[in-house]
Amino acid sequence: MTVASARSAADGPAVVLDGVHKHYGSIHAVDGISLTVARGEFFGLLGPNGAGKTTLVEIMEGQRQADLGTVSVLGEQPWPRNVALLPRLGVQTQSSAFFVRLTAREHLQTMAALYRTDRQAAERALASVALTDQGDHRVDDLSGGQRQRLAIASALVHGPELIFLDEPTAALDPQARRALWEVLRDLKRAGRTIVYTTHHLDEAEALCDRVAIMIHGRIAALDTPRRLVAAGSPTTRLLVPAERLTLEAARTIPGVDRVVQEADDIVLETLQSGPVLAAIDALVGLQGVQTRTVSLEDVYLELTGTPQS
Template identity: 80%
Template sequence: MEPAAGSAAVALTGVHKTYGTTRAVDGVSLTVERGEFFGLLGPNGAGKTTLVEIMEGQRRADSGTVAVLGESPWPRNTALLPRLGVQTQSSSFFVRLTAREHLATMAALYRCDAAAAERALASVGLTEQGGTRVDDLSGGQRQRLAIASALVHDPELIFLDEPTAALDPQARRALWQVLRDLKRAGRTIVYTTHHLDEAEALCDRVAIMVAGKVAALDSPGRLIAASSPTTRLLVPADRLSVARARAIPGVDRVTEEGGSVVLETLTSGPVLAAVDGIAGLQGVQTRTASLEDVYLALTGAQAPAQPQPQGQDWPPA
């Protein structure tokens, strides 16, 4: 395939990939600009992994044009590999080495200078754990080490596959800061996740894939702004009955959820004023649309399952 023109980090045009009768990637066209933090979202089986593997040069597209940093990644482009950093969910480590030794080994494979390992440790906040054996690191620290391994040779383009999967909330939030630092440093990142709040907070743009196609592509803010304008008001159930809520002018729908009466409205100001007059506003929560709402509307499915910590294999960071 001929590489696409332009200065984009990734440029895909009409990319298809079929396995038997399954269209894993069905005519995908998109670009990832240099310096962009680009999220790839979608339910399992939507084609995300296949598409990323095509970008990385691990799989060949059946048709379409694929350009990565101005070059075709297939046939396996060995000249392109040093310019890419890849972190996968099943990242492998030299577990009997220390974190610093592991990264020094990775740096040597890329013929990097001796200080590369130390820079990579610092970039993910692992300098103090540099002398700790890899198999003694916590789950959150291993995830940071996986990212450091993808960064040690200073690549131009980084692929991150579920970097916060299987982490407890504390470790996940700590890793968010690492990802924000990468974004601030201007790294070009292609990122897959099932954590929609994470994508909303971190990504410049996201593509939501459904059945091998891109169903939506824009910034999280613009996708949310274009979605439902409905506001949801959550009022403690002991302060407002469902019947009384339904009688408030401007309320379109009322449900009960987890000890709250939920009022859906397009005119939140007058409805809030009415709720204040009936029950007061103490404990009342206001929720507008989120990226999760956009995702649910496009996929017609439940929100993606959130990975759970895996016992001793994933202790808190």
């Protein structure tokens, strides 16, 4: 590779897929996908189980061969298994394997040795996921959230350019999940390129620069969360405590398109939220009234017809 071509590869996209297909018999796991992930981008892959997300990520990682199409990762072909590319990639899977009888620090020192990087890399990786204080704890004594952070640290210990994260916050309680968000934001701020799968739509909306929603091996939508939401329904849902407003009274408010009762709330759907809120204020006041606009989850449900699972 010439100096000019090496510079071009370093400045080019992190991932380029063009017309990628992967079939398993009659099943089209990946059906003609083309996309580009820019350097430094936090890119999310969403979709129901069986949509083809895992197969697509494995193709990017070089673990699986595409049947058709071209794949470029950091300017190189990941398949046939590209050993020279592996140190530039970090991979965290849902079922990460650990040396459970070692401490967290020893585990990362072992990983660093496998990648022939310096021993201080383990300390840097521990610090990057806020596990320094747990460095001398055995892996099998760590909590679920701490193990998830250790899995990410294992993917980071050798300083990869491109990181693949598969459901890194799966099975975490809300507090641990939000704490891990900050770790992921720090990775983004450090300029890492991240390809990320998740079943948490709020998480994707909060963290990702762009998301691709996959259905049956194809991309149904690809854009920033903000633009996907903006292109969705303009309807606003106003939730009023049921003890304060009746269905009949809600239906008489000008500008209300639909009224339903959901649990303890009367839900008013409208395209004119300002005037309707003013009318509710005049009738019963605004205490306890909640406003719901379109979210990425609404866009997802409209496209797939199924909840994330």
